Amino acid sequence: xxxxxxxxxxxxxxxxxxxxxxxxxxxxxxxxxxxxxxxxxxxxxxxxxxxxxxxxxxxxxxxxxxxxxxxxxxxxxxxxxxxxxxxxxxxxxxxxxxxxxxxxxxxxxxxx
Amino acid sequence: xxxxxxxxxxxxxxxxxxxxxxxxxxxxxxxxxxxxxxxxxxxxxxxxxxxxxxxxxxxxxxxxxxxxxxxxxxxxxxxxxxxxxxxxxxxxxxxxxxxxxxxxxxxxxxxxxxxxxx
Numbered sequence: 001x002x003x004x005x006x007x008x009x010x011x012x013x014x015x016x017x018x019x020x021x022x023x024x025x026x027x028x029x030x031x032x033x034x035x036x037x038x039x040x041x042x043x044x045x046x047x048x049x050x051x052x053x054x055x056x057x058x059x060x061x062x063x064x065x066x067x068x069x070x071x072x073x074x075x076x077x078x079x080x081x082x083x084x085x086x087x088x089x090x091x092x093x094x095x096x097x098x099x100x101x102x103x104x105x106x107x108x109x110x111x112x
Numbered sequence: 113x114x115x116x117x118x119x120x121x122x123x124x125x126x127x128x129x130x131x132x133x134x135x136x137x138x139x140x141x142x143x144x145x146x147x148x149x150x151x152x153x154x155x156x157x158x159x160x161x162x163x164x165x166x167x168x169x170x171x172x173x174x175x176x177x178x179x180x181x182x183x184x185x186x187x188x189x190x191x192x193x194x195x196x197x198x199x200x201x202x203x204x205x206x207x208x209x210x211x212x213x214x215x216x217x218x219x220x221x222x223x224x225x226x227x228x229x230x
Contacts, residue, residue, distance in 0.1 A: 035220075040121075040222065041222055042205075042221050042222045042223055043203070043218075044220075045217045048217055058217065100159050100162060101157070102159070103149075103156055103158075105154060105156045106156065108155075
């Protein structure tokens with residue numbers, strides 16, 4: 001079945017450590033997105049990519065980095081510069097004309 | 113100013129009854145799209161329904177309908193015949209501007225937690 005796979009489901013980060021969240025899709029979608037969700041809040045855009053080897057900053061890109069070397073993959077690195085990384089992270093890809101987003105099941109990142 | 117406002121942090125509804133979840137939006141762009149997503153406790157976001165700003169009729173998808181009142185800038189979600197499995201967080205979202213290959217992302221509201229009571 002086609003879909004978006006995020007891993008791991010739970011991730012713990014130590015102080016000063018970089019961690020990478022994986023996002024893989026087999027939907028053949030061009031556009032991919034990373035959102036951050038804090039408790040009781042909506043989703044905020046971190047980064048997005050419209051095409052391979054190209055990506056743009058979203059509203060809260062500071063302390064994060066991404067790459068898009070393959071159409072299927074859009075990993076997110078949470079760097080040590082992100083001082084408040086504890087949140088739920090959702091990856092999404094976009095289908096066609098009506099901008100409907102398909103989402104993965106998310107990664108919960110916590111700081112040790 | 114908030115682009116998407118959901119004023120109901122939590123809602124309760126009896127099983128088999130209908131419920132309306134409120135959403136108001138703010139945009140000066142004449143072309144936009146409105147979306148509703150459901151987020152169960154598992155965390156995944158599930159697309160429910162879409163309404164384009166130029167659509168003449170309110171969108172419907174099974175038990176979901178969107179009460180689109182353009183002049184009031186509201187896009188309320190109506191769930192008919194609620195089921196226990198409808199208990200989840202519901203998010204309203206907006207895309208501003210016409211769709212294009214470089215169109216940006218959705219802006220989400222803060223969500224409404226719906227609980228369906230047996």
